[in-house]
Amino acid sequence: xxxxMSPLLLGVLGSLLAGLCTAVGALPVLFxxxxxxAFRDLSLGFAAGVMLSASFFSLxxxxxxxxxQRFGAGxxxxxxxxxxILVGMGTVSLMNEFLPHEHFDSGREGPSSASVRRIWLFVIxxxxxxxxxxxxxxxxxxxxxxxxGLPLAVxxxxxxxxxxxxxAVSxxxxxxxxxxSFVIATLTGLVEPVGxxxxxxxxxxxxxxxxxxxxxxxxxxxxxISHEIIPETHRSGHQKQATFGLAVGLVLMLFLDVWLG
Numbered sequence: 001x002x003x004x005m006s007p008l009l010l011g012v013l014g015s016l017l018a019g020l021c022t023a024v025g026a027l028p029v030l031f032x033x034x035x036x037x038a039f040r041d042l043s044l045g046f047a048a049g050v051m052l053s054a055s056f057f058s059l060x061x062x063x064x065x066x067x068x069q070r071f072g073a074g075x076x077x078x079x080x081x082x083x084x085i086l087v088g089m090g091t092v093s094l095m096n097e098f099l100p101h102e103h104f105d106s107g108r109e110g111p112s113s114a115s116v117r118r119i120w121l122f123v124i125x126x127x128x129x130x131x132x133x134x135x136x137x138x139x140x141x142x143x144x145x146x147x148x149g150l151p152l153a154v155x156x157x158x159x160x161x162x163x164x165x166x167x168a169v170s171x172x173x174x175x176x177x178x179x180x181s182f183v184i185a186t187l188t189g190l191v192e193p194v195g196x197x198x199x200x201x202x203x204x205x206x207x208x209x210x211x212x213x214x215x216x217x218x219x220x221x222x223x224x225i226s227h228e229i230i231p232e233t234h235r236s237g238h239q240k241q242a243t244f245g246l247a248v249g250l251v252l253m254l255f256l257d258v259w260l261g
Contacts, residue, residue, distance in 0.1 A: 138197060
């Protein structure tokens, strides 16, 4: 049944399931004690490692291979990948610049946002973070079906779980109730199917866009890693835990990509 689904539907369902893992990760805030900052930074480091590995092994390398099939080996495939990566990073940078949002530690960024309720500033910030992940999953399914999308969906889902917990814990620290923190964390994961739909549609409609879409998704995730996640994990003195989490996430995603792909 799954094999008979269209790549577009697979992209939406895969990114939806990956996004729902955010809710699974946030569940402990409803029942247990609030984890400390060290655990939060370790979790975010794990998320960064998964995204970093996925960017290269699940997106950039397949982008180069797809471009080589069309243009042959040489400078053109490399140029396509480089340009698309930079465009992806630039696009998320513009979103980061022009959408008002707020980080848990560093405060508000973007244009003046006095009229925007603080809770929505958090939602916008996390949306900027999560859309590239959904885009990557959608592109993976749209490009190569189950084989291309499954490793990405599993990897992004795995990193969404500790990320959901980290988001809920940070909201608790800002004074939100357990249920409100859980619901907001869940909603942030549910934006991923939007990115999944866009990514799968792009490569399904136009195969020549495949290498561009793969590398674009990688660039978007690389920007999030560098600009959002790693600085967030290095502000509270838990760099060792964050780096350990990054290492575990990176090798786990590499293993999943080789095993499932």
